Amino acid sequence: MSTSLTEPRTPAAASATGPAAGTLPAPLSAEELAAWRGLLCAHAMLVKALDAELEAAHGFPLSSFEALEALASASGRRLRMCELAERARLSRSGLTRLADRLERAGLIERVDCASDARGSFAVLTAAGTAVLAAAGPTYADVIRRRLLDQLSEADLARLGRVCERVLEASPAREARGSGCCA
Amino acid sequence: MSTSLTEPRTPAAASATGPAAGTLPAPLSAEELAAWRGLLCAHAMLVKALDAELEAAHGFPLSSFEALEALASASGRRLRMCELAERARLSRSGLTRLADRLERAGLIERVDCASDARGSFAVLTAAGTAVLAAAGPTYADVIRRRLLDQLSEADLARLGRVCERVLEASPAREARGSGCCA
DNA sequence: ATCGTGTAGTTGCGCCAGCAAGTATCCGGA
DNA sequence: TCCGGATACTTGCTGGCGCAACTACACGAT
Secondary structure: OOOOOOOOOOHHHHHHHHHHHOOOOOOOOHHHHHHHHHHHHHHHHHHHHHHHHHHHHHOOOHHHHHHHHHHHOOHHHEEEHHHHHHHOOOOHHHHHHHHHHHHHOOOEEEEEOOOOOOOEEEEEOHHHHHHHHHHHHHHHHHHHHHOHHHOOHHHHHHHHHHHHHHHHOOOOOOOOOOOOOO | OOOOOOOOOOHHHHHHHHHHHOOOOOOOOHHHHHHHHHHHHHHHHHHHHHHHHHHHHHOOOHHHHHHHHHHHOOHHHEEEHHHHHHHOOOOHHHHHHHHHHHHHOOOEEEEEOOOOOOOEEEEEOHHHHHHHHHHHHHHHHHHHHHOHHHOOHHHHHHHHHHHHHHHHHOOOOOOOOOOOOO
16 A cells, blocks of 8 residues: 555565665665654654753754854864864854854854964854853753663663764765865 | 863763752763764764755655655555644644645645545645655665664664654653644 | 965855744534 | 634745855965
8 A cells, every 4th residue: 555665574584685686775674664763753853852942941042052062162162164064064154154143142253263364263252151051951951851861871872883883884074075174 | 171061970970960969960971972963963964865865866855755755655645734744744834835845746736625624635646656656765775875784683673662762751742732633 | 476276264045944823614612 | 503712724924054156365386
């Protein structure tokens, strides 16, 4: 009755037919599909919850928090724009606007880069530091309650390893010359 | 030097100080933070790759694919709009526009609901079915190569269970009367 | 010194999503 | 019967994001 992905296949057959045949990619098993969808749903739930709670309690969303956090943990509380864009998983233009907002809010400042006149640093201000310090517990609390509390020690360790493996298995910066700052 | 989340804490101390003290939420350990960030990065990478490959090979993005797939696996290849919105993780208005696009592309049709004059169904057309069948292998291939191939059987099973646990631990439809269709 | 290529950041533009308000309909109770 | 409140979907509006184009600068080669 359904076209496609749910074709029940014995999980054992997966690795057998999968990489071997080469003509059409093996459809996903029910278990595989469930894991993937679970990942999507869990991510959506977590991000939505974080966004909502940060916004409610401190007036800025997750993306701002992540940028501020990246700056706070950088040496000198400053980062080149492109470096910050990468850490916040934003495009350069996306980061330009986010930095505009944060700067208007007084949380960061832009300062020109002495060694490269093209570039500038985003620098966390005192206000930004304070605001971040206030929001940190909210952030940690949401992640702990909704994610970490549901994970055993072993789950946590395995999750970390799996994500690492998945990330290094994919070029990621694929369609990009990459390079950028130091 | 850094304000906040990275405070190195012995992982063992986590469960000890964590739920006990109750005043301020325990900051995240390095391992916890790494797992959470890994999740964010892996999700971003996977979604971006899927979006790009689906768009390149079939001319529509992940969100469209997910909606079409939900319809394909529904009985009668049709779903009430609100039900479809939930499965595609979109707001009602978001789904209205997506349905507009899919309808313009001839991939779905809207048909009025006989038993409830307020409602309508999104119904997969023959063209939609064909297009989805063509895109399915691309979808499966990306997920398999970038995610599943990096997971052992045990990883996969655990990932599924963990996501399920995380999801049922959170109200999710929290700020919603929920209810909707059948 | 000059030129060509590449990089850093910004800006114009369009897309897509959510919120809030609006319309039509349903349904339970007085 | 009629009414109030809830539900299904749509629409107006706004905001955030990416792509492509643009400016300014850096750097290696001639």
